[in-house]
Amino acid sequence: MTLAIAPALSQHQVLIFLLQLGTLLLVALCLGRLARRLGLPAVVGELTTGILLGPSVFGSASPGIAGWLLPADADQAHLLDAVSQLAVLLLVGIAGAHLDLKLIRRRQGVVTRVGAGGLLVPLALGIGAGWLLPGQLLGAKADRLTFALFLGVALCVSAIPVIAKTLSDMRLLHRDLGQLTLAVAAIDDVAGWFLLSLVSTMVLTGIGPGGIALSAALLIGFVVLAAVAGRPAVHLALRIAGRSEDPGPAAATAVVLIVLGAAAGQALGLEAVFGAFVVGILISGARPADRARLAPLRTISISVLAPIFLASAGLRIDLGALRDPGVLLAGMVMLLLATLGKFAGAYLGARLSRLNRWEGLALGAGLNARGVIEVVVATVGLRLGVLSTASYTIVVLIAVLTSVMAPPMLRWAMTRIEQSADERLRLAAWEAPALDVADGR
Numbered sequence: 001m002t003l004a005i006a007p008a009l010s011q012h013q014v015l016i017f018l019l020q021l022g023t024l025l026l027v028a029l030c031l032g033r034l035a036r037r038l039g040l041p042a043v044v045g046e047l048t049t050g051i052l053l054g055p056s057v058f059g060s061a062s063p064g065i066a067g068w069l070l071p072a073d074a075d076q077a078h079l080l081d082a083v084s085q086l087a088v089l090l091l092v093g094i095a096g097a098h099l100d101l102k103l104i105r106r107r108q109g110v111v112t113r114v115g116a117g118g119l120l121v122p123l124a125l126g127i128g129a130g131w132l133l134p135g136q137l138l139g140a141k142a143d144r145l146t147f148a149l150f151l152g153v154a155l156c157v158s159a160i161p162v163i164a165k166t167l168s169d170m171r172l173l174h175r176d177l178g179q180l181t182l183a184v185a186a187i188d189d190v191a192g193w194f195l196l197s198l199v200s201t202m203v204l205t206g207i208g209p210g211g212i213a214l215s216a217a218l219l220i221g222f223v224v225l226a227a228v229a230g231r232p233a234v235h236l237a238l239r240i241a242g243r244s245e246d247p248g249p250a251a252a253t254a255v256v257l258i259v260l261g262a263a264a265g266q267a268l269g270l271e272a273v274f275g276a277f278v279v280g281i282l283i284s285g286a287r288p289a290d291r292a293r294l295a296p297l298r299t300i301s302i303s304v305l306a307p308i309f310l311a312s313a314g315l316r317i318d319l320g321a322l323r324d325p326g327v328l329l330a331g332m333v334m335l336l337l338a339t340l341g342k343f344a345g346a347y348l349g350a351r352l353s354r355l356n357r358w359e360g361l362a363l364g365a366g367l368n369a370r371g372v373i374e375v376v377v378a379t380v381g382l383r384l385g386v387l388s389t390a391s392y393t394i395v396v397l398i399a400v401l402t403s404v405m406a407p408p409m410l411r412w413a414m415t416r417i418e419q420s421a422d423e424r425l426r427l428a429a430w431e432a433p434a435l436d437v438a439d440g441r
Contacts, residue, residue: 009079017079019069021308024049028307041166041403043159043371046307047396050314060320070315084312086259087305088376089276093258094301095189095373096280097291107183110353114180115187117349118367119156122341123195126152129337133330137394141203141385149199150386154378154395155338157192158185159371159403166369166407172414177359181366184346189373193277194219196377197270203384204269219270226261226278234282238290250293254283273376306372313375313396316382321390331394338398339405342368362413369406374399 009017031045031052052058059066071077130148138147163185172178197219234257241253258276265275283291322328343364350360378395381387387395 013076013079016069016071016076020080021083023069024053024308024311025304027053028311032307039407041369041371041407042307043310043375044400044403046310047314047375047400049307049311051317051319052314053311054315054317056317056319080312083305084309084379085272087301087309088273088379089258089262090255090297090301091306091309091372092193092273092376093254093261093276093280093283094294094298096277097254097283097294098280101281101284107180110180110350110355111183111187113353114346114349114363115184115191117345117347117352118158118184118342118364119188119191119345121345121348122338123152123156125337125341126155126334129155129334133334133391134326136324137327137330137388137391139381139385139387139391142387146199146203146386147391149195149202150377150381151334151391151395153192153195153199154374154381155334155341155398156188156195157370157373157377158188158342158367159369159373159399163366163369163371163406166410167366172410175414175417175419177362177366177414177417181363184363185367188367189277190281192373192377193271193274196380197265197274199386200271200380200384201269203386218268219274222265222268222270222275223278226282230261230279231282231285234279235286235290238283238286238293242287242290242293247293247296250290251297254294254297257283271380273380310372310375313379316379316389317393317396318389319393321393324390327390327394331397334394335398335401338370339368339402342402356417358413358416362410362417365406365409365413368409369403370399371403372399374402 028046028049031048032042033045035042035045035048053066053070055066059070127148130151131144133151138144142150163181167178167181198216237253237257238250241249244250258279261275261279262272263275265278266272283294322331343361346364346367347357347360350363351357355363375396378387378392378399381395382389382392
């Protein structure tokens with residue numbers, strides 16, 4: 001048996017592909033740095049790259065050049081999509097590897113209540129809105145049920161990478177509320193990927209509500225198998241790769257594990273990003289020395305591949321769809337529901353956990369940042385045909401706007417929460433290594 005050989009890419013296709021990668025990354029890096037200077041997460045600038053270079057701005061201002069650099073040809077677009085798909089898997093895997101499972105177990109009562117509130121309230125509001133929004137927002141392969149469920153998932157997620165970066169930039173990671181926000185975001189993300197896999201399975205297999213139980217059992221079985229057999233295998237592989245002084249083998253091993261986990265998820269009819277996320281969680285439990293060797297992979301994934309994915313995701317945004325009053329109104333309603341739902345759910349969970357009102361508002365503000373995770377969900381929805389271009393545009397814009405809103409609202413709430421002695425000691429312990437380095441010790 002011989003493998004079929006695909007026709008070779010033409011020189012023009014290779015040239016366009018390389019120019020696309022270089023242009024998207026260059027503009028994304030520049031706008032990402034600009035966003036950080038303005039006190040915003042880099043994801044805002046990186047997503048703006050696609051909006052500026054896509055049909056909304058560049059495509060309208062200079063259709064000739066835009067059509068040459070970003071042609072509508074499917075074969076050409078698939079090259080960029082392949083890079084974006086790898087970027088998504090590694091980004092999600094790295095996000096899973098940053099989970100602090102010990103913190104989740106230590107504060108499990110508060111984390112569970114705040115996480116449940118921050119998940120269920122926006123999920124319910126999103127599902128309810130999905131039944132009422134105009135039919136023109138439904139994708140070609142979506143019925144009203146799958147569209148409503150998918151919209152609920154899109155509104156209930158948070159974004160660990162954006163939240164972690166925001167807390168770090170604002171020097172809040174050492175605060176109890178900062179650690180708690182990350183832990184709750186982790187729970188919401190796990191549940192979000194779980195729900196995304198279920199809805200994706202419904203779309204791909206055409207099963208109705210009666211078949212969800214079987215899909216859920218398959219998904220839970222995958223998680224249990226990963227915990228029982230995958231966990232020691234992942235830790236052993238990283239331990240062996242870590243014997244080399246060069247961090248390259250450890251980073252390459254992590255990529256192999258994440259990609260194979262994604263492949264396993266895809267083979268089982270689940271969403272590939274869920275498999276990547278599960279492997280990332282397994283990596284988070286590895287020895288600190290083994291995880292430390294993955295720093296080069298984190299740098300490449302977050303600084304190179306993620307901007308390319310986010311910029312390419314922005315290319316599919318068509319702001320012209322918002323000229324339709326019905327679509328614009330639907331977008332405003334969805335943004336309101338997403339923001340109020342996350343705030344109300346987190347605040348309710350915090351108050352039930354006997355936290356004060358400012359702590360509840362701080363948790364709501366931090367968790368409201370959806371960023372890259374909601375973009376991934378929106379991309380999956382567009383690829384599956386659940387979302388139309390108009391609804392995809394709305395969901396991605398919600399990801400951008402909630403990421404913009406999070407820092408000032410979080411800063412406003414945290415200034416009203418007194419820093420404890422334990423938090424000051426934690427900050428001093430974290431900053432001590434940096435001071436030692438500065439002193440040459």
